[in-house]
Amino acid sequence: MSNTTPERITDQAPASAIGFSTLKQEVVVDELELSGELPSWLTGSLLRTGPAKFEVGDRRMRHWFDGLAMLHRFTIDKGLVSYGNRFLESRSYKAAREQGRIVYDEFATDPCRSLFKRVHTLFSGGGLLPDNANVNVGRLGERFIAMTESPLPVQFDRHTLQAAGVRPYKVPGLLTTAHPHMDRASGAMLNYAANLGPRSSYRFFAVGPHESKPRVIATLPVREPAYMHSFGLTERYLVLAEFPYVVNPLALALSGRPYIENYRWKPELGTRFTLVDRATGKATAGFQADACFAFHHVNAYEVDDEVVVDLCVYPDASIIEDLYLDRLRAGKPVTEATLTRFRLGLADRSVRREQLADGGIDLPRINYGRCNERPYRYVWGNGIRPKGWIDSIRKIDTTDGAALSWSQPGCYPGEPVFVARPEAEYEDDGVLLSVVLDAEAGTSFLLVLDAADVSELARAQAPHHIPFGFHGQFAAG
Numbered sequence: 001m002s003n004t005t006p007e008r009i010t011d012q013a014p015a016s017a018i019g020f021s022t023l024k025q026e027v028v029v030d031e032l033e034l035s036g037e038l039p040s041w042l043t044g045s046l047l048r049t050g051p052a053k054f055e056v057g058d059r060r061m062r063h064w065f066d067g068l069a070m071l072h073r074f075t076i077d078k079g080l081v082s083y084g085n086r087f088l089e090s091r092s093y094k095a096a097r098e099q100g101r102i103v104y105d106e107f108a109t110d111p112c113r114s115l116f117k118r119v120h121t122l123f124s125g126g127g128l129l130p131d132n133a134n135v136n137v138g139r140l141g142e143r144f145i146a147m148t149e150s151p152l153p154v155q156f157d158r159h160t161l162q163a164a165g166v167r168p169y170k171v172p173g174l175l176t177t178a179h180p181h182m183d184r185a186s187g188a189m190l191n192y193a194a195n196l197g198p199r200s201s202y203r204f205f206a207v208g209p210h211e212s213k214p215r216v217i218a219t220l221p222v223r224e225p226a227y228m229h230s231f232g233l234t235e236r237y238l239v240l241a242e243f244p245y246v247v248n249p250l251a252l253a254l255s256g257r258p259y260i261e262n263y264r265w266k267p268e269l270g271t272r273f274t275l276v277d278r279a280t281g282k283a284t285a286g287f288q289a290d291a292c293f294a295f296h297h298v299n300a301y302e303v304d305d306e307v308v309v310d311l312c313v314y315p316d317a318s319i320i321e322d323l324y325l326d327r328l329r330a331g332k333p334v335t336e337a338t339l340t341r342f343r344l345g346l347a348d349r350s351v352r353r354e355q356l357a358d359g360g361i362d363l364p365r366i367n368y369g370r371c372n373e374r375p376y377r378y379v380w381g382n383g384i385r386p387k388g389w390i391d392s393i394r395k396i397d398t399t400d401g402a403a404l405s406w407s408q409p410g411c412y413p414g415e416p417v418f419v420a421r422p423e424a425e426y427e428d429d430g431v432l433l434s435v436v437l438d439a440e441a442g443t444s445f446l447l448v449l450d451a452a453d454v455s456e457l458a459r460a461q462a463p464h465h466i467p468f469g470f471h472g473q474f475a476a477g
């Protein structure tokens with residue numbers, strides 16, 4: 001397996017740079033080398049997606065979000081861990097493999113093609129849209145899906161990771177998020193879409209666990225849509241936070257620039273919150289805050305006459321520029337997000353803002369099953385070293401800002417996925433699962449932490465490095 005050693009980009013590159021290098025191998029390993037002890041109740045698979053191929057033919061992807069998607073599966077059963085990984089057989093991937101070039105648009109990397117084709121892509125109903133679903137995985141009834149921000153989710157088999165060759169549902173718009181919510185009562189997936197064109201709009205939609213046709217809950221007209229990576233959910237409302245990083249839909253079609261480079265930072269617009277009633281679709285707008293930017297909602301809930309909205313907040317949208325691959329590979333520092341609470345006053349449309357904890361955190365997770373839409377206490381996420389890259393897992397107590405963290409020199413952990421213990425008594429009664437890059441060894445491992453005190457319980461060695469990914473989910477059983 002000598003060819004599994006990742007290529008060193010340059011001699012000056014920081015150790016973390018191998019997390020942005022291509023992984024070619026697709027393997028199945030029945031039993032990973034395990035140290036420590038797994039809880040006996042922990043049975044199921046951590047399913048993750050992320051970019052794993054950063055060059056096609058003689059072209060290189062430009063941005064972390066561009067890499068071609070690979071799925072990874074860590075399956076825990078009877079105290080043992082098996083592993084498999086496979087490139088997601090999206091049409092973006094298959095076209096790149098068959099033609100040896102980038103065929104579909106990515107977030108910040110375009111195929112070279114004519115203006116006519118660009119306009120056609122945007123306004124023709126999707127014939128040329130990409131489906132490189134490298135952001136998150138989700139579950140809709142018994143269907144497992146990989147998602148990105150294009151409207152073409154990819155269904156896959158949870159055991160073999162093979163693409164199913166069918167679209168699980170159709171997004172009512174040209175853009176969506178890879179962070180849907182789940183409706184507790186029906187098991188439906190709730191998500192956002194942006195419909196772009198001469199008359200653009202934001203939409204919220206629902207897809208039932210056994211359905212493939214979406215039901216549009218609300219349509220909100222907008223002239224210049226904001227970049228939207230996630231949204232919030234309370235028991236009554238869908239929560240839209242519009243940061244002033246916006247796009248003119250016509251420019252998107254005509255500029256000739258890659259997708260994200262058409263967005264403009266307009267701080268004079270401030271940050272605008274809109275609440276959409278889940279039952280009626282009625283929108284309540286007019287909550288205005290200072291300009292800021294976020295990828296991730298953490299949680300939201302109603303208390304008395306306020307709606308509380310927690311986000312991992314950046315001062316502006318320059319974090320997107322921080323994540324270009326040449327910068328990341330050179331070890332340029334990445335801006336930190338802080339855990340920030342916005343209290344929206346329903347009576348007077350006021351917005352009060354408060355920082356909940358010191359230090360950076362992003363890729364946030366909560367005890368979703370117990371606490372989403374409801375008052376909660378704990379957030380887990382990744383911490384960023386002040387002058388560098390993600391190097392810790394943090395647990396923050398939202399009531400007093402107290403923080404715990406796990407780190408190990410030379411190791412770079414990914415998003416910590418919380419898994420509740422069956423019959424858990426407390427909010428933090430469970431484990432965290434995180435894929436960690438050991439830069440010195442040039443390999444990655446699955447780390448299992450006690451979610452309460454973030455102490456290590458076990459780790460299982462993967463046979464290769466796993467490029468830094470974004471999100472995943474635990475599928476029990």
Ligand code: CO
Pocket residue numbers: 135179229295296470471
């Ligand atoms: Co995300």
